[in-house]
Amino acid sequence: MVTSRHWFVALATGSLLAAATACAAPGSDSGSSSSSGPIKIAVVDAQSGQLSSLGAWELKGAKLAVQQVNAKGGIDGRKVKLSVFDDQGDPTTGTSIARKIVSGGYTAMIGTAESAVTQAMNPILKSAKIPSITSGQATAITELGSPYQFLNGPTSATYDNTLEEYLTKTKSFKTFAMITNNGGYGVGEHDAFTAALKASGIEPVVNDVVTPDQKDFSAVLTKIRSKKPDVLFIGTEEVEAGLIAKQARQLGLTAVFAGSAPLSTPVYVQTAGADVADGTLVSTPYLSNDATEASKAFAAAYQKAFGETAELHGAKSYDGTSIFLAALKQTKGKGGLAMADAVRAEKYDGLLGSFDFDDKGVGIHQTVIGVISGGKLGPAS
Amino acid sequence: MQVTLQTLVGGLTLGAIYALVALGFSLVYRTMGLVNFAHGQVAMIGAFTMSTFYMTAKLPFVLAIGIAVVVTAVLGLVIERVLRPLEGKDFDLMLIGTIGFGVMLEALAVVVWGATGRAVPSPLHTAPLSVAGLKIQTYSLLVLVVALVTTAMLVGFLHRTRVGAAMQAVAMDPEAATSVGIHVGRSNAIAFAIGAGLAALAGGLAGPMLYVNATLGSTIGIKGFAAAILGGFGNITGAIVGGLGIGVLDAFAAGRFGGYSDLVVFLLFAVLIMVRPTGIFGERTVNRA
Amino acid sequence: MSTDTDRAVAAGTLQVQNLGVRYGGVTAVEGSSFEVAPGECVGIIGANGAGKTSTLKALMGLAPRTADALRLGEVDLARVKARHVVRHGIGYVPEGRHVFGGLSVRTNLELGAHSRRWDDQAKATLEEVYTLFPVLRDMRERLAGALSGGQQQMLAIGRALMSRPRLLLLDEPSMGLSPKLVGEVLDVLQVLRGRGLAMLLVEQNAWLTFEATERCLVMQNGEVVMTGRSADLRHDPAVRRLYLGL
Numbered sequence: 001m002v003t004s005r006h007w008f009v010a011l012a013t014g015s016l017l018a019a020a021t022a023c024a025a026p027g028s029d030s031g032s033s034s035s036s037g038p039i040k041i042a043v044v045d046a047q048s049g050q051l052s053s054l055g056a057w058e059l060k061g062a063k064l065a066v067q068q069v070n071a072k073g074g075i076d077g078r079k080v081k082l083s084v085f086d087d088q089g090d091p092t093t094g095t096s097i098a099r100k101i102v103s104g105g106y107t108a109m110i111g112t113a114e115s116a117v118t119q120a121m122n123p124i125l126k127s128a129k130i131p132s133i134t135s136g137q138a139t140a141i142t143e144l145g146s147p148y149q150f151l152n153g154p155t156s157a158t159y160d161n162t163l164e165e166y167l168t169k170t171k172s173f174k175t176f177a178m179i180t181n182n183g184g185y186g187v188g189e190h191d192a193f194t195a196a197l198k199a200s201g202i203e204p205v206v207n208d209v210v211t212p213d214q215k216d217f218s219a220v221l222t223k224i225r226s227k228k229p230d231v232l233f234i235g236t237e238e239v240e241a242g243l244i245a246k247q248a249r250q251l252g253l254t255a256v257f258a259g260s261a262p263l264s265t266p267v268y269v270q271t272a273g274a275d276v277a278d279g280t281l282v283s284t285p286y287l288s289n290d291a292t293e294a295s296k297a298f299a300a301a302y303q304k305a306f307g308e309t310a311e312l313h314g315a316k317s318y319d320g321t322s323i324f325l326a327a328l329k330q331t332k333g334k335g336g337l338a339m340a341d342a343v344r345a346e347k348y349d350g351l352l353g354s355f356d357f358d359d360k361g362v363g364i365h366q367t368v369i370g371v372i373s374g375g376k377l378g379p380a381s
Numbered sequence: 382m383q384v385t386l387q388t389l390v391g392g393l394t395l396g397a398i399y400a401l402v403a404l405g406f407s408l409v410y411r412t413m414g415l416v417n418f419a420h421g422q423v424a425m426i427g428a429f430t431m432s433t434f435y436m437t438a439k440l441p442f443v444l445a446i447g448i449a450v451v452v453t454a455v456l457g458l459v460i461e462r463v464l465r466p467l468e469g470k471d472f473d474l475m476l477i478g479t480i481g482f483g484v485m486l487e488a489l490a491v492v493v494w495g496a497t498g499r500a501v502p503s504p505l506h507t508a509p510l511s512v513a514g515l516k517i518q519t520y521s522l523l524v525l526v527v528a529l530v531t532t533a534m535l536v537g538f539l540h541r542t543r544v545g546a547a548m549q550a551v552a553m554d555p556e557a558a559t560s561v562g563i564h565v566g567r568s569n570a571i572a573f574a575i576g577a578g579l580a581a582l583a584g585g586l587a588g589p590m591l592y593v594n595a596t597l598g599s600t601i602g603i604k605g606f607a608a609a610i611l612g613g614f615g616n617i618t619g620a621i622v623g624g625l626g627i628g629v630l631d632a633f634a635a636g637r638f639g640g641y642s643d644l645v646v647f648l649l650f651a652v653l654i655m656v657r658p659t660g661i662f663g664e665r666t667v668n669r670a
Numbered sequence: 671m672s673t674d675t676d677r678a679v680a681a682g683t684l685q686v687q688n689l690g691v692r693y694g695g696v697t698a699v700e701g702s703s704f705e706v707a708p709g710e711c712v713g714i715i716g717a718n719g720a721g722k723t724s725t726l727k728a729l730m731g732l733a734p735r736t737a738d739a740l741r742l743g744e745v746d747l748a749r750v751k752a753r754h755v756v757r758h759g760i761g762y763v764p765e766g767r768h769v770f771g772g773l774s775v776r777t778n779l780e781l782g783a784h785s786r787r788w789d790d791q792a793k794a795t796l797e798e799v800y801t802l803f804p805v806l807r808d809m810r811e812r813l814a815g816a817l818s819g820g821q822q823q824m825l826a827i828g829r830a831l832m833s834r835p836r837l838l839l840l841d842e843p844s845m846g847l848s849p850k851l852v853g854e855v856l857d858v859l860q861v862l863r864g865r866g867l868a869m870l871l872v873e874q875n876a877w878l879t880f881e882a883t884e885r886c887l888v889m890q891n892g893e894v895v896m897t898g899r900s901a902d903l904r905h906d907p908a909v910r911r912l913y914l915g916l
Contacts, residue, residue: 047496048487048491048496048595048596049595049596052491052496052497052498052594052595053496053497053498055496056495056496056497181640182639182640208639209639209640210635210639210640210642211635211640211642211643213600213643214635214642215395215590215591215600215631216391216392216394216395216628216631216632216635217391217635218387218388218390218391218392218632218636219384219387219388219391219632219633219635219636219637220635220636220639222383222384222387222388223384223636226383226384239498239592239594242500242592243591243592247391250509250516250518251387251516252511252516267497267500270499270500271500271592273500273502273503543780543781543784543788546773546777546780546781547781547784549770549772549773550770550773550781553770553771553772553773554768554770556732556764556768557764557768557769557770558770558781559730559731559732559752559753560730560732560752560755560756560762560764561756561781561782561783561784561785561829561830561832561833562753562754562756562757562784562785562833563753563781563784564753565753
């Protein structure tokens with residue numbers, strides 16, 4: 001007789017399983033990477049949670065690059081196959097996914113968008129000689145000492161040095177306040193921008209740290225307001241940055257907002273509100289979809305494939321994936337050190353600029369400054 | 382001084398949201414003896430539903446919230462019906478069941494609304510009140526007023542209506558309640574529905590203040606749960622005091638301890654609960670069969 | 671639905687034939703048969719575990735039961751849901767009182783009338799209960815949980831009376847009460863008896879039972895082993911042996 005207890009356990013187990021599969025990784029085939037059959041590439045990002053927008057954009061960029069290569073016949077006659085893994089923005093989940101990648105015969109990894117997770121996965125991928133390219137920007141990633149680790153954009157140091165120079169030299173701003181969070185990205189931003197200011201002999205009037213989950217910033221913003229700085233530098237991910245900006249204006253803080261990649265996204269603009277976001281100065285390697293012919297083509301293809309406007313993260317991921325695919329063409333589908341060396345050997349003209357990878361894995365060494373106007377990012381004067 | 386007062390204002394605003402969440406938790410516990418771990422996720426569904434009616438269907442904000450509350454209350458009825466065979470039986474299984482539901486709701490939200498989430502613009506466009514250099518957002522006042530009015534209505538319902546008294550009686554003694562003619566199953570359904578409606582109200586109101594995505598549920602759910610415990614689980618006044626308290630605690634900890642604010646709040650909470658395990662107003666114990 | 675439940679309820683005889691109550695593998699009651707006529711007061715005595723409480727719970731639909739017949743007048747109680755039993759004129763005063771501790775005395779009483787509309791008749795009934803139990807009137811805004819054992823017993827009886835029952839089931843009303851309070855309970859039962867209320871009184875206190883009832887059943891190990899007039903059973907040596915081990 002099926003009692004209510006049995007029925008209930010079935011329901012509970014069923015719901016937990018259903019939910020787990022909704023965000024679980026696909027199963028791994030055993031065995032090492034073969035030399036025939038599709039070339040397997042893993043895409044690892046947060047597909048759930050507060051950072052999931054990053055993951056969604058990255059995936060689209062990678063998919064577009066793979067689609068285009070496969071349409072031209074693939075690599076050495078073999079199709080490229082992407083498998084998606086959800087790291088939930090969590091380093092521990094990332095390491096278990098890294099092990100799956102190693103045992104699953106994957107040639108390379110695209111991801112992650114989160115610096116902390118990238119750092120966590122690095123040692124496992126390094127010892128398995130699997131190249132990966134991340135859109136994380138923490139300078140710490142460049143210090144991991146792995147020949148297989150690449151970055152598809154500039155480091156925090158690059159972003160922030162360019163930004164600081166613009167703010168102090170071009171705009172002649174004198175006083176700065178900083179809010180950063182204590183996640184992987186935020187720590188990188190904190191260190192980079194503080195160092196950049198210090199190099200100019202400037203000490204921020206306030207340099208406060210918040211948690212990534214924080215929702216109310218009244219305390220720190222009121223403190224900052226009393227110091228009346230020219231600029232408020234925000235080193236957090238897009239939603240939190242939007243909340244900080246919104247609350248800052250609500251409290252009557254008039255400082256100019258400045259930051260790097262997250263402040264260039266539509267999520268930041270919507271969360272802050274378009275009128276609040278206007279005037280934000282952003283350090284970015286990808287100013288807009290209209291900047292070059294290549295970016296226009298990319299944006300058009302992206303719109304056609306996904307029905308959405310392309311933005312920075314999709315562009316970075318498209319570049320990173322394209323670079324990896326070009327290197328695989330060179331090595332005829334072989335991964336490992338040969339592929340990593342091939343990446344370093346080529347000079348690739350991407351949407352973000354000319355990639356020239358050094359031995360620290362950095363390919364782009366400069367950014368430009370943009371300003372948000374009418375809710376959209378454009379070049380700053 | 383100004384920083385302190387402004388922080389207080391910020392803390393109370395968010396605290397009002399936590400209070401509404403705690404209210405729903407406490408009501409369901411007080412009338413069904415159930416700790417509903419899906420409560421935060423229900424609030425999240427309420428927030429998403431409100432955002433769809435407000436932003437996509439372009440209905441007025443109040444109407445959008447109203448519809449969200451009703452839809453979510455109906456969802457509450459469905460959940461209760463599904464879980465009814467277990468009421469009064471295995472309590473632990475029921476807890477696991479609500480946790481499972483919460484996970485399912487979060488996954489469902491991603492399927493329906495996407496993983497990215499959305500920002501909800503504020504429905505009020507008036508300038509903030511400026512009182513002695515303090516900035517008070519009119520929306521914050523709205524949230525506080527709604528929280529207080531809702532509490533008053535809930536208290537009135539529980540203490541002055543037959544249905545409300547019957548609901549409380551069911552929690553205290555389901556058998557005795559049955560023997561005077563109270564429909565235990567229906568009473569629980571109504572309680573659950575009201576609890577879900579309260580969650581949706583909290584989520585809907587939180588939308589313009591925060592950012593609506595699938596994890597909104599766990600964020601305000603945890604804080605609301607802590608608020609309910611702090612105030613005394615099952616106690617209505619306690620839910621309000623606990624909610625406002627947690628909000629203010631959070632805001633001040635953020636100001637003083639920066640990146641360690643979560644840790645500080647957690648430690649403080651743990652100490653308070655160790656000193657007074659039944660919460661500030663004492664726990665309304667419930668007799669389960 | 672008639673507004674005056676008094677008319678709708680048949681002033682009928684309670685007929686129980688071959689009642690069985692089984693909790694899982696444990697048999698609490700077996701082969702029990704008895705009747706309670708309108709206005710009659712019947713007692714059930716026996717030691718702990720004899721099946722007395724289970725019998726009352728079975729009548730209220732609160733315990734899993736089987737029976738050849740379970741009727742109140744024309745009504746087949748076997749088909750009546752537990753929450754509807756009260757509508758057929760049966761009031762229940764559970765063992766251990768089971769008042770709603772977190773609610774006021776007044777709310778407890780009002781809930782007793784939950785199965786009826788709260789009209790003038792209900793208000794009049796409340797007045798009657800207050801008159802019968804003056805202490806409840808005095809304490810009407812106090813929380814029921816703050817009352818003493820004896821006061822809670824009065825409240826439990828009062829709550830059951832609020833539904834204007836024709837048959838009152840009482841489970842060990844004397845439990846935990848001092849002899850003086852037991853006497854007060856007896857006084858109340860006599861008054862109710864005088865008003866024509868039928869009663870099925872379960873007790874361990876044999877004296878109280880014999881005073882309050884006309885007939886008695888003696889239960890042992892789930893079965894009715896003896897019945898008789900209370901006046902007779904009082905002096906019966908077999909009963910004394912069962913009770914006093916003589």
